[in-house]
Amino acid sequence: MSPVSKSYKTIKLTKEQTTTWITLNRPNKLNAINATMLEELSEALDTIEKDSESRCVIIIGEGKRAFSTGADITELQKLTQETASKFSRKGQKVFNKVEALSKPVIAAINGYALGGGLELALACDFRLASEHAELGFPEMKLGIIPGWGGSQRLPWTVGAAEAKRLIMLGNRVKADEALRMGLVDKVVPQNTLEAEAEALAQRLLESLPTALKNAKHAINSVTQRSLEAGLKKERDLFVLLFSTKETRERIDSFVSKRNRKVGNRKLD
Numbered sequence: 613m614s615p616v617s618k619s620y621k622t623i624k625l626t627k628e629q630t631t632t633w634i635t636l637n638r639p640n641k642l643n644a645i646n647a648t649m650l651e652e653l654s655e656a657l658d659t660i661e662k663d664s665e666s667r668c669v670i671i672i673g674e675g676k677r678a679f680s681t682g683a684d685i686t687e688l689q690k691l692t693q694e695t696a697s698k699f700s701r702k703g704q705k706v707f708n709k710v711e712a713l714s715k716p717v718i719a720a721i722n723g724y725a726l727g728g729g730l731e732l733a734l735a736c737d738f739r740l741a742s743e744h745a746e747l748g749f750p751e752m753k754l755g756i757i758p759g760w761g762g763s764q765r766l767p768w769t770v771g772a773a774e775a776k777r778l779i780m781l782g783n784r785v786k787a788d789e790a791l792r793m794g795l796v797d798k799v800v801p802q803n804t805l806e807a808e809a810e811a812l813a814q815r816l817l818e819s820l821p822t823a824l825k826n827a828k829h830a831i832n833s834v835t836q837r838s839l840e841a842g843l844k845k846e847r848d849l850f851v852l853l854f855s856t857k858e859t860r861e862r863i864d865s866f867v868s869k870r871n872r873k874v875g876n877r878k879l880d
């Protein structure tokens with residue numbers, strides 16, 4: 613694999629012949645997505661879009677534990693009603709860019725895919741999961757809702773009933789259950805995940821790039837009109853929750869439990 617020349621802080625971009633890998637690279641934070649990662653993902657997607665040699669993209673998480681555990685909760689803690697809208701819009705835009713990319717995008721889910729991590733995977737065209745992957749939307753625990761397209765792409769992918777079980781009950785599902793509900797396309801052993809993703813990319817590369825691109829855009833147009841309105845609705849409802857004391861308390865409590873844990877570790 614050869615690294616693409618630009619260096620990033622929170623992702624890695626590597627090119628292997630005609631496939632480009634994007635690795636979410638904050639393993640100590642289980643690849644939680646912060647503002648820098650969103651910016652870098654956006655830049656990387658622009659680079660790949662312009663690179664005619666790059667014909668397929670695979671997104672994976674660094675390390676063995678997580679694809680991504682979602683939005684960085686310490687950034688959620690700082691949101692006000694004013695900034696929450698911008699925060700939601702930014703994530704929605706970047707994930708729209710994944711969906712609109714003129715090349716197929718595969719999510720290789722190598723562990724937790726939670727909240728924004730799962731929203732990113734849902735914007736991809738294909739989802740492969742390792743046997744130990746766990747997927748879900750823990751937003752209810754924080755008193756919020758998915759704000760980066762999950763409330764729209766999840767029901768389109770698995771139907772409203774499963775989407776309600778995942779989002780409203782906050783059920784976290786293992787890979788085999790995710791496969792049953794159509795949330796992932798295939799479950800593979802952890803040590804073959806990368807090879808399986810590459811094999812899928814190779815199969816896609818057998819098709820004409822323009823035929824693939826047109827197929828992707830035609831299929832995405834099924835949801836496009838309602839997606840635009842749905843994303844606006846999601847954003848408005850996401851923002852409303854940031855005006856409530858109860859939401860703030862839940863987010864603070866999650867972060868302060870973390871701080872206590874870190875404090876305890878330091879005492880050990």
Ligand code: COA
Binds near residue numbers: 641644683726870
């Ligand atoms: N935002 C910020 N930090 C996160 C994070 C997130 N979404 N997910 C994990 N991390 C950090 C943890 O704070 C911890 O950092 P620390 O070592 O500095 O304390 C580190 O990643 C490792 O996570 P930890 O919680 O110690 O691992 P665990 O095995 O005990 O638990 C999870 C794993 C996934 C159950 C737990 O990390 C979790 O619930 N994360 C939040 C998921 C979430 O609610 N995402 C939706 C956000 S909208």
